[in-house]
Amino acid sequence: MNNRFTFMKVASALALFAMLLSACGPAKTPASTTLRITIDSWLIKKWPIDRAAQRFMADHPEFKITVAPNADDYGNNWLLPWSQGQTESDLMCGSMDTTISPFVAKDLLVPLDDMLVDDGKINLEPDQFVTPLLEASKYGDHYYAMPFMGEVYYLTVNTDMMKAAGLTDADGKPIPPKSLNDVYEYAKKLTVKDATGAVQVWGLHLNWAWNSAAITYMALLQAQGGGYLDANGAMDFSSQAALDVMTFARKVVADGYASSATVTDENADRNDMKAGKAAMILTFHSRFKEAQLALGGTDKATVMPWPGSDENGSNAQAIVCVIPKISPAIDLAKQFIREQMMDKDNQQWSANQYGKLPSLKRNFEGLPDPEYQMVLQALDKSGFGPKFVQFNELDKLLQQETQKYILGQQDLNTMFANLLAGSSQLDLTLVSK
Amino acid sequence: MFNAPHPPVRAVSKLNTIKERTASVHNRRREALAGYLLILPALVLFIGFLGYPLAYSFYLSLTKYNFVYSNTPTWIGLDNYIKMFSDPQFRVALLHTGQFTLMFLPALMLLGLGIASLIQSHAIGGNILQGVIFLPVVVPLSIAGVMFIWLYSGNFGLVNFLLNKVGLGYIGRAWLNSPETALPAIAIVNLWKYTGLSVVLFLAGLLAIPSELYEAARIDGANAFQLLIYITIPNLKETFALVTVWGLIESWKVFALPFVMTRGGPGDSTQVLYLYIYEMAFKYYDVGKAAAMAFFLALIILLLSLLTIRLMQTESQ
Numbered sequence: 001m002n003n004r005f006t007f008m009k010v011a012s013a014l015a016l017f018a019m020l021l022s023a024c025g026p027a028k029t030p031a032s033t034t035l036r037i038t039i040d041s042w043l044i045k046k047w048p049i050d051r052a053a054q055r056f057m058a059d060h061p062e063f064k065i066t067v068a069p070n071a072d073d074y075g076n077n078w079l080l081p082w083s084q085g086q087t088e089s090d091l092m093c094g095s096m097d098t099t100i101s102p103f104v105a106k107d108l109l110v111p112l113d114d115m116l117v118d119d120g121k122i123n124l125e126p127d128q129f130v131t132p133l134l135e136a137s138k139y140g141d142h143y144y145a146m147p148f149m150g151e152v153y154y155l156t157v158n159t160d161m162m163k164a165a166g167l168t169d170a171d172g173k174p175i176p177p178k179s180l181n182d183v184y185e186y187a188k189k190l191t192v193k194d195a196t197g198a199v200q201v202w203g204l205h206l207n208w209a210w211n212s213a214a215i216t217y218m219a220l221l222q223a224q225g226g227g228y229l230d231a232n233g234a235m236d237f238s239s240q241a242a243l244d245v246m247t248f249a250r251k252v253v254a255d256g257y258a259s260s261a262t263v264t265d266e267n268a269d270r271n272d273m274k275a276g277k278a279a280m281i282l283t284f285h286s287r288f289k290e291a292q293l294a295l296g297g298t299d300k301a302t303v304m305p306w307p308g309s310d311e312n313g314s315n316a317q318a319i320v321c322v323i324p325k326i327s328p329a330i331d332l333a334k335q336f337i338r339e340q341m342m343d344k345d346n347q348q349w350s351a352n353q354y355g356k357l358p359s360l361k362r363n364f365e366g367l368p369d370p371e372y373q374m375v376l377q378a379l380d381k382s383g384f385g386p387k388f389v390q391f392n393e394l395d396k397l398l399q400q401e402t403q404k405y406i407l408g409q410q411d412l413n414t415m416f417a418n419l420l421a422g423s424s425q426l427d428l429t430l431v432s433k
Numbered sequence: 434m435f436n437a438p439h440p441p442v443r444a445v446s447k448l449n450t451i452k453e454r455t456a457s458v459h460n461r462r463r464e465a466l467a468g469y470l471l472i473l474p475a476l477v478l479f480i481g482f483l484g485y486p487l488a489y490s491f492y493l494s495l496t497k498y499n500f501v502y503s504n505t506p507t508w509i510g511l512d513n514y515i516k517m518f519s520d521p522q523f524r525v526a527l528l529h530t531g532q533f534t535l536m537f538l539p540a541l542m543l544l545g546l547g548i549a550s551l552i553q554s555h556a557i558g559g560n561i562l563q564g565v566i567f568l569p570v571v572v573p574l575s576i577a578g579v580m581f582i583w584l585y586s587g588n589f590g591l592v593n594f595l596l597n598k599v600g601l602g603y604i605g606r607a608w609l610n611s612p613e614t615a616l617p618a619i620a621i622v623n624l625w626k627y628t629g630l631s632v633v634l635f636l637a638g639l640l641a642i643p644s645e646l647y648e649a650a651r652i653d654g655a656n657a658f659q660l661l662i663y664i665t666i667p668n669l670k671e672t673f674a675l676v677t678v679w680g681l682i683e684s685w686k687v688f689a690l691p692f693v694m695t696r697g698g699p700g701d702s703t704q705v706l707y708l709y710i711y712e713m714a715f716k717y718y719d720v721g722k723a724a725a726m727a728f729f730l731a732l733i734i735l736l737l738s739l740l741t742i743r744l745m746q747t748e749s750q
Contacts, residue, residue: 016471016474076715079500079501083500102718105501105502106501210696210697260607261607263610263698263699264607264609264610264695264696264699265586265609272588275588275589277588389502392716392717393717396712396716399698400697400701400704401700403698403699403700404612404700407610407699407700409700
């Protein structure tokens, strides 16, 4: 009896152990006829990826497509597994553009140069693309990502408020400001305060959140002077343009015509716009679509250029696809990109529904909203995030120092001195393979 | 008649005893073996998911290693530990974490003991109330963070609305947007979340104090304050130690709330150590520095906890 009981105990322990071991080990690699797409969670709603997958499978019944959300926007959750030769994604899509730098540096991505051709069916030559959206994915002489969607920093405005403040032309269209002084005066006219002096409507929002401070700074500089890099290729923290834009940014907040709420709430600007509590917001242009929906009509909100951005451009962001080198379905992924991600119908769906921009110039044709042609002109001249080795550290430094300045915790000279000192400690060489 | 039963009986019983002892030892060994085999899966899990990662992390903390831009770790000894103190961001994060602890821990003790006393004395009561007080403990921190972002909002927040209603609208503001109030605002959320647990711990401690002590003290003429100082607090030493150690760990490890609510802003006013370690590892990929800071943080928590326990033990003696 004792022997049998002991035997049972030992057998149970070994069985448990065997179960544990059986759970270990790498996942099985699927056949190359299956394409596993992972996409940023916010994109699943804003780009017709499920429809694209269904269409592809209908056209090619021999293939199977699965779609799943990325665990981390920016795809960082794939850095470790891909480094270890494991993947559950054959095609990753997200708002990565310059954040694919670590993946490029570790040689984890398939170069996509061979896709940028005209194969007789689909023309994907580089000149077909909106230039900054494609160039954002170029490292050295190679392209490592394929843009399928784009955004650009532009002013979204509440048309009714502009009209009420006398800032529209004879046709009722908002008159774009021509200088920073104009923006200041606009913000002053558009700000509404109640009897106690509390602001009910902010004239302006500039976004200084953790994920937007650097973009806002680059967009302002690009519009002001045509670039945000200095002569040495580092971020410009010393030019007159830099001084001017930041002086303006602080003054408009200090004088009570612009909100600083985005310092800790990255969605404060779009939420205020949708709630009718902000007249102008400088952010990704697609917010105009959200505002139109929330405010009740296509005539309720529109975009207009920030001073200088129609001539010098703004800051662009590309939403891209990348293919890991360890994927067993590289060719299938490329085929899906060509046939579905570059498809006019799919790209225009996203534009019409959510204001997102197509990545191919020809896919702008036929878009009903007049805003897109305006934005396209600025987009083509825009810059994109620099591909510094330590851009993330620079980004954090910019966030902290600009926030302190905007909130009045330090003066202009101290802010720029800290930025120069901090950035001089960083590796600002360009990422290469 | 020759009666010599004893030697044979003794021999037989001795033989049986030896056999029994041998069998007993054998059985004990088999029992032990079975026991080890039963804990083997847990041991493997412990070594695989805790022991080995800890050891490897410690090794990385002694190397210069950027996960993206370095090929292999380079041994540098204690350099990461020494140089971290000359990193201004590390110093700021360390300071803010200490400030957070000073805001959170005493308030946790006071609120926990205060509410537990009120419940124990039936001044407020009911299981429902105890359940309500404990409810925030089960709310995930990230959800609590998002909820309080809205409550603290300058435009839409309930906090400002209520302040307005009671005539204190002039102190309303965007609580998370102000460097002076952002960290205390986060500390309040942490208090909201964890006070329930400290109430439960203190209540258990209070209920364990014999009521005869209070009766005897009252007979001797002790007032409420004297009861608190001479009966309640001394008898809650172990509870204080437990709540202090647990509170220290929670406050030094604060991460989810600043990550969700402010991302270290405005400026760097809510940049805490754990958040900086996270950024160092997963944003900047400098795993060597991140590991060193993580072990330093663990050391702080360990030392403070040991100090607390030691102080409580010394007072008891």
